[in-house]
Amino acid sequence: MYLTKEEEKMYQGEYGDTVRKSMEIIVALGDIYGAEKLVDISSAQISGVSYKTIGDAGLEYLEDLANDKEIIAKRVVTKIPSTLNPAGTDLDNWEKLSFPAEFALKQNDIVDAYGALGISKTCTCTPYLVGNIPKFKDHVAWSESSAVCYANSVIGARTNREGGPSALAAAICGKTSLYGYHLENNRKTTVIVELNDEISGIGYGALGYLIGKEIGDGIPYFILKNKSTNDELKSLGAALASSGAVALYHIENETPEYDSAGKEKLLNEDSSSKINLNINDIEDTCKNLTNSSKDEADLVCLGCPHASLEEIKDIANLVNNKRIKNELWVCTSINIKAAADRMGYTKVIESAGGHIVCDTCMVVAPIEDMGYEIIGVDSAKAANYIPSMCGLEVIYDNAKNLIKFE
Ligand code: F3S
Numbered sequence: 145m146y147l148t149k150e151e152e153k154m155y156q157g158e159y160g161d162t163v164r165k166s167m168e169i170i171v172a173l174g175d176i177y178g179a180e181k182l183v184d185i186s187s188a189q190i191s192g193v194s195y196k197t198i199g200d201a202g203l204e205y206l207e208d209l210a211n212d213k214e215i216i217a218k219r220v221v222t223k224i225p226s227t228l229n230p231a232g233t234d235l236d237n238w239e240k241l242s243f244p245a246e247f248a249l250k251q252n253d254i255v256d257a258y259g260a261l262g263i264s265k266t267c268t269c270t271p272y273l274v275g276n277i278p279k280f281k282d283h284v285a286w287s288e289s290s291a292v293c294y295a296n297s298v299i300g301a302r303t304n305r306e307g308g309p310s311a312l313a314a315a316i317c318g319k320t321s322l323y324g325y326h327l328e329n330n331r332k333t334t335v336i337v338e339l340n341d342e343i344s345g346i347g348y349g350a351l352g353y354l355i356g357k358e359i360g361d362g363i364p365y366f367i368l369k370n371k372s373t374n375d376e377l378k379s380l381g382a383a384l385a386s387s388g389a390v391a392l393y394h395i396e397n398e399t400p401e402y403d404s405a406g407k408e409k410l411l412n413e414d415s416s417s418k419i420n421l422n423i424n425d426i427e428d429t430c431k432n433l434t435n436s437s438k439d440e441a442d443l444v445c446l447g448c449p450h451a452s453l454e455e456i457k458d459i460a461n462l463v464n465n466k467r468i469k470n471e472l473w474v475c476t477s478i479n480i481k482a483a484a485d486r487m488g489y490t491k492v493i494e495s496a497g498g499h500i501v502c503d504t505c506m507v508v509a510p511i512e513d514m515g516y517e518i519i520g521v522d523s524a525k526a527a528n529y530i531p532s533m534c535g536l537e538v539i540y541d542n543a544k545n546l547i548k549f550e
Pocket of ligand 1: 505506525
């Protein structure tokens, strides 16, 4: 692989061991995937944050890095905006929300170690809602699969599905290897998906789940009957990336590469396969995403991917002046919660008995140790992961059906 003189110095250890090791990860990946050179990135988004997923070994590794005086002193770390994926707790309010203390303290140590490396302690899977937002065609290194899908598809930035270590290495070096979705030729559609009826709400998650399962790491080109909101697109991408390994989709007349390239340029010559769906396929998938025989959840968890201000507003309208019977978490980032506080949405939700939970989510939090058994979600990604990652039952439905009132 070709390296510039500066990259060669980084690779040879002139900027210290941490930079050298990070460059080794980036170059090794590039060699595996046939990259000819590196490319500068404009932002990083790093997974591997929850204590539930990285444990003590991950914490020790990060603390070792954070104690590397050489990289801190030389300020070589994170010259670009870098944010974290959700952690396992609400970092500030873990006690009030009854997160286990031992877990919460270790979690804060993990986030502090990332902070010492210069990475923003903003823990969210929707970095694009809180200022970590690339421009069209920017190269970035993001690792949260739903955010990768959003960055590639809705924003038109270029990122592979990075792992936690490779995204951290990219954040440290400000570079990644030029392969995969960074190359125009690899961004063409592999299958056309035409939906013959209009969809909304949880229908987008069901569509993503169905197609992700069918096409694995393919690139779908959707022809939809109706326009989508940004929130619906984040649900679609999250589901595509969880049942399959989709990192990029196009929607006719909607996503930016369709506009700039036109239909023909996005179609591979051999992408003749086509999937036709109607509303019955979507409704059947919605039903199949529920694995509980009960019709009431003891914890309703909304905000997967992390809720936008508009989604929080809708929930506030739904529960206004009512008393919620089941527990309600609305997961989001601290930034969006601050906006919700100012708008009065937090007060409305809390007055009804619900909580806005920051920094974490229903999948990476230790909800299986918190006494819950049936989780209600309006996210196909969460419905897909909760049974396997938390061992709990799940109900997939719209918020207005999941939330029960006294
Ligand atoms: Fe985000 Fe957690 Fe869902 S990381 S995409 S809220 S599973």
